[in-house]
Amino acid sequence: MTDDICWLTATELARGLRERELSAREVVAAHLDQIERVNPAVNAIVTLLPERALEQAAEADRLLAAGAPVGPLHGIPMAHKDTHDTAGIRTTYGSPVLRDNVPEADELIVERLRAAGVITLGKTNVPEFAAGSHTFNPLFGATRNPYRPDRSAGGSSGGAAAALACGLHPLADGSDMGGSLRNPASFNNVVGLRPAPGRVPSHPTTAAWSTMSVPGPLARTVADVALMMSVVAGPDDRSPIAISEPGAVFAEPLDRDLTGVRVAWAPDLGFPVDPVVRSTLEAQLKVFEGLGCVVEQARPDLTGADEVFRALRAWQFDLSLGGVLDRSRELLKPSLVDNIEQGRRLRGTDLARAEEQHAKLYHEMRRFFARYDVLALPVSQVPPFELELEYPGEIDGVPQHDYLEWMRSCYYISVTGSPALSVPGGFTPDGLPVGLQLVGRHRGEFGLLQIGHAFEQATGFGLRRPQVLDG
Incomplete structure (x- = not known):
């Protein structure tokens, strides 16, 4: 019974609880049992x-027994993700600097x-x-991939995605600047949505006007992502960029006839992609054709996306973590120190050029989506890589010079402001998950x-359970 409960969707659990076919105590107890059995293998x-x-x-x-609303x-x-503040609960951000931090208030997404x-x-x-799309830190160590425990679970919402894949909980919150909802969804065969900036408002934040980092949902199904969006999306006057449309729109049915939907397939956006990722996803194009879509190979011109992302990210790192660097440099990992210092070296002309190009990228996507309904491309340029690596050193023979470069398939999309969904897109011949990114x-x-729900x-790729469950 425990195992059955842990593989129910959040939508099924919510219905079963409301109709009192299940009790909250048995649901929580089942998930606690699953955590006790499985979490030691994935962390x-x-x-x-x-x-x-x-x-x-x-x-x-x-x-529920009292009939209360x-x-x-x-x-x-x-x-909750350990970078989301939770009132009265230790929130470490994976850093020795905050090992004993207990916030007094919930972050907005947790509050909702x-x-x-x-x-x-x-x-x-x-x-x-x-910082980064591989989940490891000096406090708790690395999170292992449930499908191959010697591989990365991605990041930065890697613990959240791995927990979903193992049935440790049915919904997860996360955040995404350069792919932190999408990359772990891809690596763990679950679903992750990077919403448009302001769709899920952020508070508190030092960069309230920024469109770079957004909170959002992870789940095992697209319907469960939509269910969570119906709760966490919607206006809030504490966020100056919050979208006024209420979250209730996401409670509408997802079923839709895709006949005539125009899908642009981009095997890459001008950077290397591992051939096994490309071939795995190309094999799925026939699925869209079978759903009545018109599929063409095309990609937007995202020239300048790398410069925009790196400049705005470095600026935001200095803004949010500069004080931490000044107080506790010796406790931060070297790559994080380097990112903050890059922000401090930026000049006004660097930011001006980045913002000018940022606007051009938005208009390029606006014109592209006048021709197509959705852009399909890889979430990650590589399948899950070895756990002991900080990042992949090369992709298809092309060296990767830092821990950001291999994530371009996600962060090029981040700077356009377009919403992006990671859905299970198949498996490599040796059983590693590959995510399909829909923009x-x-x-x-x-x-x-x-569209993601129909795919x-x-x-049915998301139904495949991970290796770690076999003991």
């Missing part, structure tokens, strides 16, 4: 609060999830200060989810 959840979770579950059951995620257990009835299990592992029009998340239903 996905790094702070666990079993007694607190069971107390919250008992209260959730009491409210409850939220759409009432009784569903979650662990708890208001919707989520029960907090604990926190999920991250790279130090979420939509400006603020077009719901249509993107509909997911036609393929």
Whole structure:
């Protein structure tokens, strides 16, 4: 029964709890049992609060028995990303600098999830200060890939994605600047959505006007991502870029006829992609054709995306972490120190040039989506790589010079502001997951989810369970 409960979708769990076919106590207990059995093999959840979770579950059951009004995620257990502040719960950001940090207030996305009835299990592992797409840090070590424990789980929401893949919880929160929702979704065979900036508002943040880093959802199905979006999206006057449209739009049905939908397939955007990733995804183009789509090979011109991303990212790192560097340089990993110092070396002309090109990239995508409905491309340029590496040293024979370069398939998209969805796209011949990235029009998340849902239903790749569950 425990195993059955842990593989129910969040949508099924929410319905079962509302109709009292399940109790919150048995749902939470089942997931705690799964964590006890499986988490030691993957190191996905790094702070666990079993007694607190069971107390919250008992209260959730009491409210249901009393017929009280409850939220759409009432009784569903979650662990929160360890870079998301949680009131009264240790939040370390994967750094020795904050090993004993206990925030006084919830971050906005956590606030909304708890208001919707989520029960907090604990926190999920991250790279130090979420820097990089490989989850390891000096406090908790590395998160292992559930499909091959000697491989990376991606990052920075790597603990969240690995936990989903193992049935440790049915929904997860994360954040994405250069791919931190999409890369771990790809590596762990789950679904991750980078929403348009402001769709899921951020608070508190030192860069309230920035469009670079966005919070968002991870789940095992597109429908569950939509369910979570219905809760975490929507306006909030604490965020100056919050989109005014309410999150309720994401509660609408995802089923849609894709006849005539124009899909642009881009095997790359001008950078190397591992041939096994390319061939795995190219084999899926026939799925879109079978759904009635018109598929063409085409890609937008994203010249300048690298310069824009690196400049704005470095500036934001200095803004948010410059004080940490001044106080605790010796406690930060060298690559993080280098990123902050890059921000300090920027001149006004560097930022001016980046912002000018940033605008051009937006208009290039606007024109591209006048011709196509969705852009399809790899999420990650490589399959999950060896756990002991900081980043892949080469892709298809081309050297990668730092821990960002191999992530261009995600961060080129980040700087356009377009929403992007990672859905399970197949497996390499040796069983490693490969994610398909679907990119939509400006603020077009719901249509993107509909397309991703149709692809997911036609393929069933997300149903394949990971190797680590076999013991």
